[in-house]
Amino acid sequence: MEPDSLPTEVILTHPRQSLGKVQLDWTPQPGNYLDFQGKTYAVLERRHRYQFKSGRYRLHNIAIYVQSAQRPAEKSLLNGRWVVGDATCVYNAHSEIVRCAVNPQGPCQDCRYYEKV
Template sequence: MTELASMPTEVILTQSREVLTKIYLDWTPQPGNYLDLDGKTYAVLERRHRYHLQSGRYKLHKVALYVQSATRPEEQSLIDGQWVIGDATCKYNARSILIRCAIHPTGPCEGCRFRE
């Protein structure tokens, strides 16, 4: 079986559907991971697998990562083996790898008057 990490990977901007690059990665990005390309940082929003029919069977051909421009969050918490943005002990934290909270999504958590 082919490893996903050895697959050709297309990196696509989500809003414009522009293909930023086609690369081979030595890791398998999941939604919520960050990817650095040409000095810019992108958040992975979605990962899709592309298959081709070969000899009567579908075979994984490449991976498409849908990304958006982002900055890496400075505040992160680990909950049940999953990294989330911000202070996970706050009752308003979204416990998400993509959004901090509805009240103050851009952060930081420290100094937020709603932090509980």
């Protein structure tokens, strides 16, 4: 195993099942998107699994819990992170996963509920 490569198990949340394992050279965070076996998934949760070896705990692998998703076409940079939709709207959730309460499917452009912050 390469030192910068993380052994990662990809687990579908509903129905709960393991989709397989993959070596990643980046750390998946909730809100990121992952292309795996020809499909796109949104990362919902990340869990570290440790192993006790030679008197200390070492990161053994990572499990990410995902759901099937489409990459959002609209994204805004807000305080150094990407959020879904137009972050200048008062109804935007400022989330990597959810756009807003009034128009969660989007698009933000020409939305009748749009109100500038």
